[in-house]
Amino acid sequence: MQFLKEEVRERIVEAALTVFAAQGFAGASMAGIAAEAGISAGNIYRYFGTKEELFDAAVPEAFVQKLSTFFTRRIHAMAGVRDVGDLPGKNAYSGISEAFVAFALANRRRVIILLARSEGSSRHAFPDELLSLLMGLAQNYGRSIGRDFRSRPQRRFTLQLIYQAFLQAMVHLLETYPDDDEFRIALDDYQHFHLAGLKAFFAHE
Amino acid sequence: MQFLKEEVRERIVEAALTVFAAQGFAGASMAGIAAEAGISAGNIYRYFGTKEELFDAAVPEAFVQKLSTFFTRRIHAMAGVRDVGDLPGKNAYSGISEAFVAFALANRRRVIILLARSEGSSRHAFPDELLSLLMGLAQNYGRSIGRDFRSRPQRRFTLQLIYQAFLQAMVHLLETYPDDDEFRIALDDYQHFHLAGLKAFFAHE
Amino acid sequence: MQFLKEEVRERIVEAALTVFAAQGFAGASMAGIAAEAGISAGNIYRYFGTKEELFDAAVPEAFVQKLSTFFTRRIHAMAGVRDVGDLPGKNAYSGISEAFVAFALANRRRVIILLARSEGSSRHAFPDELLSLLMGLAQNYGRSIGRDFRSRPQRRFTLQLIYQAFLQAMVHLLETYPDDDEFRIALDDYQHFHLAGLKAFFAHE
Amino acid sequence: MQFLKEEVRERIVEAALTVFAAQGFAGASMAGIAAEAGISAGNIYRYFGTKEELFDAAVPEAFVQKLSTFFTRRIHAMAGVRDVGDLPGKNAYSGISEAFVAFALANRRRVIILLARSEGSSRHAFPDELLSLLMGLAQNYGRSIGRDFRSRPQRRFTLQLIYQAFLQAMVHLLETYPDDDEFRIALDDYQHFHLAGLKAFFAHE
DNA sequence: AATGAATGAGATTTCATTCAT
DNA sequence: AATGAATGAAATCTCATTCAT
Numbered sequence: 001m002q003f004l005k006e007e008v009r010e011r012i013v014e015a016a017l018t019v020f021a022a023q024g025f026a027g028a029s030m031a032g033i034a035a036e037a038g039i040s041a042g043n044i045y046r047y048f049g050t051k052e053e054l055f056d057a058a059v060p061e062a063f064v065q066k067l068s069t070f071f072t073r074r075i076h077a078m079a080g081v082r083d084v085g086d087l088p089g090k091n092a093y094s095g096i097s098e099a100f101v102a103f104a105l106a107n108r109r110r111v112i113i114l115l116a117r118s119e120g121s122s123r124h125a126f127p128d129e130l131l132s133l134l135m136g137l138a139q140n141y142g143r144s145i146g147r148d149f150r151s152r153p154q155r156r157f158t159l160q161l162i163y164q165a166f167l168q169a170m171v172h173l174l175e176t177y178p179d180d181d182e183f184r185i186a187l188d189d190y191q192h193f194h195l196a197g198l199k200a201f202f203a204h205e
Numbered sequence: 206m207q208f209l210k211e212e213v214r215e216r217i218v219e220a221a222l223t224v225f226a227a228q229g230f231a232g233a234s235m236a237g238i239a240a241e242a243g244i245s246a247g248n249i250y251r252y253f254g255t256k257e258e259l260f261d262a263a264v265p266e267a268f269v270q271k272l273s274t275f276f277t278r279r280i281h282a283m284a285g286v287r288d289v290g291d292l293p294g295k296n297a298y299s300g301i302s303e304a305f306v307a308f309a310l311a312n313r314r315r316v317i318i319l320l321a322r323s324e325g326s327s328r329h330a331f332p333d334e335l336l337s338l339l340m341g342l343a344q345n346y347g348r349s350i351g352r353d354f355r356s357r358p359q360r361r362f363t364l365q366l367i368y369q370a371f372l373q374a375m376v377h378l379l380e381t382y383p384d385d386d387e388f389r390i391a392l393d394d395y396q397h398f399h400l401a402g403l404k405a406f407f408a409h410e
Numbered sequence: 411m412q413f414l415k416e417e418v419r420e421r422i423v424e425a426a427l428t429v430f431a432a433q434g435f436a437g438a439s440m441a442g443i444a445a446e447a448g449i450s451a452g453n454i455y456r457y458f459g460t461k462e463e464l465f466d467a468a469v470p471e472a473f474v475q476k477l478s479t480f481f482t483r484r485i486h487a488m489a490g491v492r493d494v495g496d497l498p499g500k501n502a503y504s505g506i507s508e509a510f511v512a513f514a515l516a517n518r519r520r521v522i523i524l525l526a527r528s529e530g531s532s533r534h535a536f537p538d539e540l541l542s543l544l545m546g547l548a549q550n551y552g553r554s555i556g557r558d559f560r561s562r563p564q565r566r567f568t569l570q571l572i573y574q575a576f577l578q579a580m581v582h583l584l585e586t587y588p589d590d591d592e593f594r595i596a597l598d599d600y601q602h603f604h605l606a607g608l609k610a611f612f613a614h615e
Numbered sequence: 616m617q618f619l620k621e622e623v624r625e626r627i628v629e630a631a632l633t634v635f636a637a638q639g640f641a642g643a644s645m646a647g648i649a650a651e652a653g654i655s656a657g658n659i660y661r662y663f664g665t666k667e668e669l670f671d672a673a674v675p676e677a678f679v680q681k682l683s684t685f686f687t688r689r690i691h692a693m694a695g696v697r698d699v700g701d702l703p704g705k706n707a708y709s710g711i712s713e714a715f716v717a718f719a720l721a722n723r724r725r726v727i728i729l730l731a732r733s734e735g736s737s738r739h740a741f742p743d744e745l746l747s748l749l750m751g752l753a754q755n756y757g758r759s760i761g762r763d764f765r766s767r768p769q770r771r772f773t774l775q776l777i778y779q780a781f782l783q784a785m786v787h788l789l790e791t792y793p794d795d796d797e798f799r800i801a802l803d804d805y806q807h808f809h810l811a812g813l814k815a816f817f818a819h820e
Numbered sequence: 821a822a823t824g825a826a827t828g829a830g831a832t833t834t835c836a837t838t839c840a841t
Numbered sequence: 842a843a844t845g846a847a848t849g850a851a852a853t854c855t856c857a858t859t860c861a862t
């Protein structure tokens with residue numbers, strides 16, 4: 001065969017996802033990833049020039065975009081909900097949310113890595129960037145219901161903390177519940193807290 | 206160049222707190238800490254035998270104990286509140302809380318390190334241990350208001366996520382607001398969310 | 411550059427034996443051993459996890475045991491000889507002794523290291539332990555010919571010096587005579603002195 | 616005071632002797648010597664430019680010469696003794712020997728250092744050089760009693776081993792018996808062995 | 821294509837030596 | 842004269858990356 005075997009590349013990426021999710025980018029060693037993939041460390045470099053490049057292949061730009069999009073959609077959807085306290089229920093919001101959950105479950109390790117294990121990698125700023133994005137949207141939503149945070153950075157930051165908490169909850173839930181259904185139930189439970197808090201946040205002042 | 210041993214020792218501890226808080230224990234290098242302190246790496250060893258020892262000097266056992274105590278008191282205080290939704294207000298809870306906040310503000314970097322940057326150090330288990338402690342107390346509180354989670358690990362886990370979120374919020378707030386008053390206001394704002402969510406959590410089922 | 415892992419491993423062990431025998435365990439540097447082996451210092455760690463581990467591979471437990479056994483056998487054999495002054499000759503003693511000599515010649519550097527260059531290593535106590543062992547046996551022999559040193563620490567110490575001298579003589583002979591036959595002749599010559607002195611020692615008082 | 620205090624210099628030398636004798640030249644640290652002397656490490660450098668220089672001051676050329684001389688005299692004296700087996704007794708040999716013993720007792724640590732702890736220092740070759748010297752003399756003595764070793768390097772080497780053993784015995788005895796009288800008695804006991812062996816050595820062939 | 825041996829930079833730590841006071 | 846703080850080189854060990862086969 002003259003060409004790099006796609007299957008090996010895939011094995012490496014799989015191994016990288018597992019090891020990065022478990023130990024973080026900085027904590028992972030190329031030897032450890034190679035062992036997980038069942039190949040030699042040197043061989044990884046046939047497929048990926050550097051550890052960074054491997055990371056970018058394991059968590060590609062496209063995925064990063066998609067995850068951002070899903071999160072922002074989730075917020076957008078919120079804009080169509082009159083009262084966050086209604087949630088969760090069988091409305092547009094939940095529908096989108098389900099798609100989002102399905103996406104996260106289909107990409108457990110990538111989500112974990114991006115949200116909590118990217119230190120040292122090219123995506124180390126992702127959680128912060130995602131939050132900024134979410135803040136921008138939340139602000140719009142806020143305005144739409146008569147809450148303008150533009151001149152109140154502090155309330156914006158609180159909102160950021162709330163979402164940050166949500167992201168971390170996602171990570172811990174993904175790590176704790178290997179079973180998809182159990183994950184959904186547990187996420188619902190956390191959302192109950194999250195949305196009740198959020199309602200209070202928006203009700204405030 | 207420097208002659209006051211205590212002053213240099215203090216400079217090293219200061220530098221260590223800064224670098225550990227910024228890069229984590231594992232991510233920090235003795236050379237980096239030395240540079241931050243304006244001395245040579247070797248010189249650190251005249252003051253602290255190992256990186257671990259430096260960490261323990263920067264974040265001493267007594268401090269760890271005190272932080273645990275403050276957190277648990279905070280929860281205990283909650284037990285005296287009939288309805289978590291009342292909070293925060295001018296009651297016993299707030300009083301204790303203020304002492305806790307003052308303590309955290311006086312030890313910003315130490316709190317940050319313990320709650321979020323201790324990987325690789327002797328205190329790497331602190332966040333988990335603190336959470337366990339908090340879970341135990343929260344469970345007691347739950348029982349006192351007729352909510353027994355002993356046979357419901359999933360709800361217990363949700364509660365853990367809620368407290369984990371609170372700890373992370375503390376960290377982010379400390380990192381974001383160098384001004385003490387702004388920190389207090391922002392923390393209050395987050396607590397509004399936290400306690401409203403908590404009330405809903407306990408009301409549930 | 412090198413591809414036969416076993417061969418390189420062997421080269422490293424060889425280099426370690428040479429450098430340890432020449433400079434002692436503590437005095438040897440991994441860089442020095444690497445240079446002797448013609449590789450980089452870091453590469454040694456692909457084969458041996460620590461300097462200690464390299465030492466243990468170069469001078470394995472089994473070898474240590476065997477050397478102890480040979481020495482004690484030698485002494486035991488002496489017990490079967492009526493008069494140490496008869497030696498050396500064509501008797502059981504010489505036979506055992508020859509096996510012992512052959513063993514030492516086949517393991518020159520290892521014997522040198524164990525008897526005189528082990529400071530800082532896991533075997534640093536070997537010479538003392540071996541001497542204790544020899545003292546125990548020599549004391550038994552002494553009693554068998556009516557000489558009890560149990561209550562005479564000073565004579566026991568003299569005996570220890572005698573055996574210590576024998577061990578050092580072994581080391582110096584191994585270092586001086588690369589030719590096996592010459593070594594044997596020289597050792598015989600030293601033994602002539604040793605046994606004559608020993609005979610006088612036991613005859614005394 | 617404008618001049619370096621002789622007393623401090625003396626304290627440093629004393630400390631150096633103690634530490635070198637206990638840990639060897641290479642194993643000793645300047646900080647350890649300073650601690651033993653009750654001064655600061657830096658201050659040593661007011662008196663001695665380097666560790667080497669301190670060693671040379673603690674074990675001066677003159678002392679090295681003197682020790683060599685004593686040893687060679689001891690051998691010369693042997694030349695006046697018809698039969699080494701006569702020894703030890705009240706003859707010329709013993710007389711000299713007593714002066715030698717007194718000298719060694721008056722310079723315990725220096726003797727120990729030169730004979731067994733000089734590795735890494737400028738005198739690391741002293742034991743070998745001393746032995747060479749002794750061999751030269753022993754050869755002369757040998758010729759005087761009809762034993763010519765000039766063409767028999769191997770016998771010369773055996774003789775070297777015998778003296779090497781004697782030197783090591785001196786060291787061990789000095790380390791073991793802090794009491795001068797006990798040292799003398801123990802040395803006599805060893806000499807009994809030594810001389811009996813030596814007699815046999817010379818009788819041989 | 822793959823191996824895995826090899827390198828070299830960097831991390832922690834020690835210690836002889838220098839230097840500011 | 843003395844202190845002891847400070848430096849810097851060297852040692853052990855790790856690991857991303859390169860290279861010979």
